[in-house]
Amino acid sequence: MNVNTPGGQRRATALIADDEEPMRQQLRSRLQEAWPGLEIVAEAANGIEAVALAGQHQPDIVFLDIRMPGMSGIEAARLLFNRCHLVFVTAYDQYAIEAFEQGALDYLLKPAGGERLRTTCARLQTLIGQRPSNIERQLTQLLSSQAKPAAKPEYLRWIQAVVGNNLRMISTREVLFFRADEKYTRVQTEQAEVLIRKTLKELADELDPDEFWRIHRSTLVRVDAIEGVTRDLRGRQMVKIRNFPEQLEVSRGHTHLFQQM
């Protein structure tokens, strides 16, 4: 919505989104210097608020910080791209800067001010009234694809185990091996052994198969923790674990894992 001044001229409107209040104040005062005619209709403290307030006030321009809680500036931009002109404001974000440099959409580095801000304002003044360009859309897509690298399957990285009255988080990097124990699974670390409710089957599905190998129907071992593989007199392969006295048996079906040895 454009506010009409008594003279019949449209007055441009803008919204500022930044999670840090001092930064919003700063941008507001600098904008007033660089473009006295611009009306700041609202300020948002996070991405969700920015999208909601932009819907409510329909500003011509939205100044978006990139790192914000709840919803980042980039995610917010994806929802706003066709409805207003977007200017990213960031303190330091090399990816964003690289991306912006390829396109026409503007960005400002904090603290924004002086000549740079005036250039941006001049550019925006010529754009007001036009539809946001397609390049903004492309750039927004480019940005969001950079912010979220190709959806790799997310593997379980932390095991939750009840220890005493607390829920302990154990990094998978600490685990030496998992061993099935009826309905439960025993998690062995260098320091302790804990029981968790997950079955070995569930764990095997959720863990990174390159990080953990199944060497037995009831054993999952962390590859990095393996010190070596030996054969005992009965011809069974035994896995020796680093800093751990017990050796683990490799069942016949899994001997191919250590075939080259």
Add this chain to the structure above:
Amino acid sequence: MKKNRLAKAGYDNAKSLLDIVREIGDTAAGLWWRFFDWLAQVEWRKLIIIWLLLLIVGLTPIGLPKQTGFFILLSFGLKVLAGGKRKAELEAREATSHADEEGLERRLAEARMAALQAQVEPHFLFNTLALIGQLIETDPPQAALIHQNLIDYLRATLPQMRAKGAGTLGRQIEMSRAYLAIMQARMRSRLAVSIDVPEETLSATFPVMMLQILIENAIKHGLEPKIAGGRIDIRASASVSTSGQMLHVEVIDDGIGFNTHAGDGVGLANVRERLRILYGNRAQLVIEKPLIGGTRACICIPYAPDIFAGSAK
């Protein structure tokens, strides 16, 4: 059916019998190798004395002269033929384990390097500078305060600036205070902080940058992404357990909590590795999810109270 079962029972019996035979075989083989190793390493002089003693026993009526003679001949033959090679092998193995120790030292050096390189996040630095710029216009005294905090933080964080004797809990807490003061100025009411560290633990040895990594994690992954913000509590306590006196340093936040699918990053892995190298199994990094939400991280290390701390001042 019955025949089958009988056959199966027979099979099981045979199997268990076979197992027993194998166990005996294993044990005998183990003993033999032990004897062999001993023979390879024992000095000739000692061996000759043992032979002489055996000869004397062998010549008495209870002794078994034939067997004694056989044993002496056998051990002599083995010692001459294979002893040298086996000895070399054993020495080589020992050398390897020395090499392992050296490897450990190298890893310690590497981990120290990583700690030194633990960087000031550029994002943090630029945001703080932008904040100072804004405050110079609107609130100069506050700007001077934040500026001082930034200097304190950088002095403790930049490797080139890191002062000697930074490895006490007191120094680490001071640095965290500076960092948290900056974050509070930026996040305003979204960040509440409480620090509860008993006076007597301040002089205790505490590795550099570990507390800092926990606090930065709490803010970055717990509180910054939470719209309402939250609080961060830092506590230290000493306790006595079976393994001696322990120092616990906790960082508790009520942020959005843990993502079980996120990697544990460079920070926590670095803390864990350094604890392991510095203290072996006596130190621990424990991460918990309290029932009320958020995250609790605790570093437990052996506590050596500085008994001269009081008199030195």
